[in-house]
Amino acid sequence: MKKISFRTDVLPLKNELFRLALRITLNKADAEDVVQETMIKVWNRREQWEQIESIEAFCLTICKNLALDRQKRMESQNSSLEEVGHDAPDNSYSANPEEQAVQRDKVERVRKLMNQLPEKQRICIQLRDVEGKSYKEIAAVMDITEQQVKVNIFRARQSVKQAFLKEEQYGL
Amino acid sequence: MDYKYIEQLLDRYFEADTTLKEEQILKAFFEQSDEELPESLRPYREIFAAMEPEATLGDDFDERILQMTEGTPQVKARTISLGERLRPLFRAAAVVAILLTLSTALNQSFKDDTTWADQSDYALKFEATGDEPAMAVYDIPEDSLMKDSLFMPTGYLE
Numbered sequence: 194m195k196k197i198s199f200r201t202d203v204l205p206l207k208n209e210l211f212r213l214a215l216r217i218t219l220n221k222a223d224a225e226d227v228v229q230e231t232m233i234k235v236w237n238r239r240e241q242w243e244q245i246e247s248i249e250a251f252c253l254t255i256c257k258n259l260a261l262d263r264q265k266r267m268e269s270q271n272s273s274l275e276e277v278g279h280d281a282p283d284n285s286y287s288a289n290p291e292e293q294a295v296q297r298d299k300v301e302r303v304r305k306l307m308n309q310l311p312e313k314q315r316i317c318i319q320l321r322d323v324e325g326k327s328y329k330e331i332a333a334v335m336d337i338t339e340q341q342v343k344v345n346i347f348r349a350r351q352s353v354k355q356a357f358l359k360e361e362q363y364g365l
Numbered sequence: 366m367d368y369k370y371i372e373q374l375l376d377r378y379f380e381a382d383t384t385l386k387e388e389q390i391l392k393a394f395f396e397q398s399d400e401e402l403p404e405s406l407r408p409y410r411e412i413f414a415a416m417e418p419e420a421t422l423g424d425d426f427d428e429r430i431l432q433m434t435e436g437t438p439q440v441k442a443r444t445i446s447l448g449e450r451l452r453p454l455f456r457a458a459a460v461v462a463i464l465l466t467l468s469t470a471l472n473q474s475f476k477d478d479t480t481w482a483d484q485s486d487y488a489l490k491f492e493a494t495g496d497e498p499a500m501a502v503y504d505i506p507e508d509s510l511m512k513d514s515l516f517m518p519t520g521y522l523e
Contacts, residue, residue: 204431207430209418224420229429307415324418325388347380357412
């Protein structure tokens with residue numbers, strides 16, 4: 194098996210881990226803390242790296258668990274969820290600035306709808322539709338069957354679609 | 366343009382029946398601007414735009430993590446063999462060897478220079494007499510040779 198290097202194999206996963214943590218915690222500062230904790234945890238278990246089938250799945254699993262733990266702690270502290278600040282999407286293909294603003298707004302609404310999904314659906318759709326992972330990989334990270342992954346993705350896509358089209362049709 | 370294929374893919378996407386590759390096709394398709402899309406497909410554009418991976422962490426994060434894990438952020442530990450470890454020593458030895466060879470060679474050529482100089486000196490003498498130096502000795506008149514060879518004042522003999 195290939196020798197795993199922290200610098201070249203683990204550290205570059207930071208953005209993927211960050212987005213997953215962000216999807217769960219819905220807060221950038223919390224998500225960054227989670228990724229940091231994940232990295233240190235993975236580093237401390239470096240003796241086991243050689244036995245791990247996929248270091249990426251291993252990191253994603255730790256990250257998911259840490260983010261969920263933090264989420265539960267936050268909920269028990271009864272703190273309200275902070276609005277997630279996203280970077281502005283690239284709308285350079287649209288000429289009209291007004292139109293651009295409208296589109297940005299719509300994209301933001303889709304993101305909010307995604308963030309309102311149940312936890313499992315949120316994680317599944319994040320790993321599939323944003324990060325492009327296979328059902329098998331997602332099943333390994335979530336510790337559920339591939340069929341369950343598929344069901345979660347199906348429900349997530351349906352909910353987002355219906356809610357978004359409804360808003361589009363009737364306005365907000 | 367016929368959008369049947371895209372519509373079909375879209376239906377399968379919402380049924381969670383598309384492959385990763387088909388999902389990539391959909392994402393790429395919906396990167397087009399609204400004007401290029403038929404009305405019926407326009408609302409889906411934002412859905413796919415919202416799936417773009419955007420949030421990232423800066424380089425300062427890497428430095429912090431490396432300091433907490435590998436220790437030093439810049440120096441990378443690597444295993445080196447005995448040969449590699451001794452390489453500077455070999456280099457130094459090679460330099461010394463080269464210097465020694467050079468200095469010996471220089472000394473030698475100086476010595477050679479002096480012998481050549483002596484030889485040319487002889488050659489000059491040789492040319493001046495017109496004869497071989499050995500022969501010149503025999504050309505000395507016999508009486509003077511006799512006197513000189515006895516190493517005695519001439520008066521003493523008479």
